[in-house]
Amino acid sequence: MIEKVKTDKKKLLIYAHYYIPDVASTGQILRELAEGMIDEFDITIVCVVPSYTGKVADEYKKKMFYKEEINGVKVIRVRVPEFSKSNKISRIKNILSYFIGAMIATFKVGKMDYVYSISQPPILGGLLGVWGKWMKRAKYIYNIQDFNPEQTMAVGYSKNKLILKAMMWFDKFSCNQADKVIVVGRDMIETLKGRFKGTKVPNHTFINNWIDEKEIYPLPANHEKVVAFKEKYDLQDKFIIMYSGNLGLYYDLENLMGVIEKFKNREDVVFAFVGEGTIRESLVQYKEKNNLQNVRFIPYQDKSDLIYSLNAGDVHWCLNAKGIKGVSVPSKLYGIIAAGKPILGVLERGSEARLIIEEMQCGYVTTPENYTEIELFIKKTLEQKDTSILAEMGKQGRICLETNLIKDVSIKKYIKEFESC
Numbered sequence: 001m002i003e004k005v006k007t008d009k010k011k012l013l014i015y016a017h018y019y020i021p022d023v024a025s026t027g028q029i030l031r032e033l034a035e036g037m038i039d040e041f042d043i044t045i046v047c048v049v050p051s052y053t054g055k056v057a058d059e060y061k062k063k064m065f066y067k068e069e070i071n072g073v074k075v076i077r078v079r080v081p082e083f084s085k086s087n088k089i090s091r092i093k094n095i096l097s098y099f100i101g102a103m104i105a106t107f108k109v110g111k112m113d114y115v116y117s118i119s120q121p122p123i124l125g126g127l128l129g130v131w132g133k134w135m136k137r138a139k140y141i142y143n144i145q146d147f148n149p150e151q152t153m154a155v156g157y158s159k160n161k162l163i164l165k166a167m168m169w170f171d172k173f174s175c176n177q178a179d180k181v182i183v184v185g186r187d188m189i190e191t192l193k194g195r196f197k198g199t200k201v202p203n204h205t206f207i208n209n210w211i212d213e214k215e216i217y218p219l220p221a222n223h224e225k226v227v228a229f230k231e232k233y234d235l236q237d238k239f240i241i242m243y244s245g246n247l248g249l250y251y252d253l254e255n256l257m258g259v260i261e262k263f264k265n266r267e268d269v270v271f272a273f274v275g276e277g278t279i280r281e282s283l284v285q286y287k288e289k290n291n292l293q294n295v296r297f298i299p300y301q302d303k304s305d306l307i308y309s310l311n312a313g314d315v316h317w318c319l320n321a322k323g324i325k326g327v328s329v330p331s332k333l334y335g336i337i338a339a340g341k342p343i344l345g346v347l348e349r350g351s352e353a354r355l356i357i358e359e360m361q362c363g364y365v366t367t368p369e370n371y372t373e374i375e376l377f378i379k380k381t382l383e384q385k386d387t388s389i390l391a392e393m394g395k396q397g398r399i400c401l402e403t404n405l406i407k408d409v410s411i412k413k414y415i416k417e418f419e420s421c
Helices: 025-036 088-108 124-136 150-154 161-177 186-195 224-232 253-263 280-289 303-312 332-338 352-360 371-383 389-404 407-419
Strands: 010-017 041-048 065-070 073-078 114-118 139-144 180-183 204-206 239-244 269-274 295-298 315-319 343-346 363-366
Touching: 010 025, 010 088, 010 124, 025 041, 025 073, 025 407, 041 088, 065 088, 073 088, 088 124, 114 124, 124 139, 124 161, 139 161, 139 407, 150 161, 161 186, 180 186, 180 407, 186 204, 186 352, 224 303, 239 303, 239 332, 239 371, 253 269, 253 280, 253 315, 253 371, 280 295, 303 332, 315 332, 332 343, 332 352, 332 389, 343 352, 343 371, 352 363, 352 389, 363 371
Parallel strands: 010 041, 010 114, 041 073, 114 139, 139 180, 180 204, 239 269, 239 315, 269 295, 315 343, 343 363
Antiparallel strands: 065 073
8 A cells, every 4th residue: 555645734944043963952852853743744944053062164154054954854054153152242142143044044934834943042032933923924833941031040140130121021922922832841831820920821731852762772781882981981890970961050060069079089989971061161170179080071972872871870960950940841851761870860849850750760859959968869879889779760760751751752742732723
């Protein structure tokens, strides 16, 4: 029997900021979302040229726009200036270049039935979606991965009340203009309702982020590439407590280093930080100043190698700074659970990530800034490192993930929400 090809696909425009090959977690999610919906929609992505690290390759410096096709998804890339993650001005220039370029690129994509954007870059991601809705007379779906200015306020990135008030007004405007708002945590629904004080709350729903369980899965400790990763970064024959992800402002990592310092004389344990970010340099300086010989800093891993780095860790951190509840959900959680690893969670009560860990019983959890209990949890995992307790926690998480948090489940929910608009 010949399979019938769908010829009447609706057209979907996605503003993505970052897209593959960039390693930003939102870019990876959007790649999987787009490719997962390709049978239902004719999809065009508008994003920056590969530049998540701040650098732009020479082949992307010659034109304003670059058209590509990746696995059936049309991609329009906007050239942006290089930037330093530690320099606010250069980052702002980079983000504004994308915003203006994406607005112009909107005229290059033809008719659209749906427009979808995420809350990255902060505020501007939502406004791009509104722009696309107006220009294309399309239905607009706004996916809030992080609430801003709430996130900005939580970590003190800006204390300018005028700017924060303007940010709130614009993002509420984007929510009101959306035909549907999708948040990624149960706690984030309460934040949305709180913004509108429970009245005239925009049409909304909740869909978990996910991990591709076929790309990230448990591997044996003696797997050739897991062993190679450990040897490359001097981790062999150690109990590895790993942090994998963005080394940014939202995770209280600088204070975590103060707790880690108390274990500086333990030669049987190593604390590995895999990734880049705005505070990486200050963490490295802390390590050197305090002679933390059992701390390692490891570069971002290619997505194809992530399975090996995640499996190298014996226990993984899942952290958020105080004030992030209802604002953001750390996407690293899904990768840890997929790799079948136990979790050391530092998360507020009632936050989505903490609810998942507690429901799956796949780790130990305490509240942000409870450094005494964080230290006790490190001691506890070290006491249990030669038992089966931690392995059983990780195994339990993987079993629950396969039931509730796989890619196909979430993508089907997205398709349903798009088609219901």
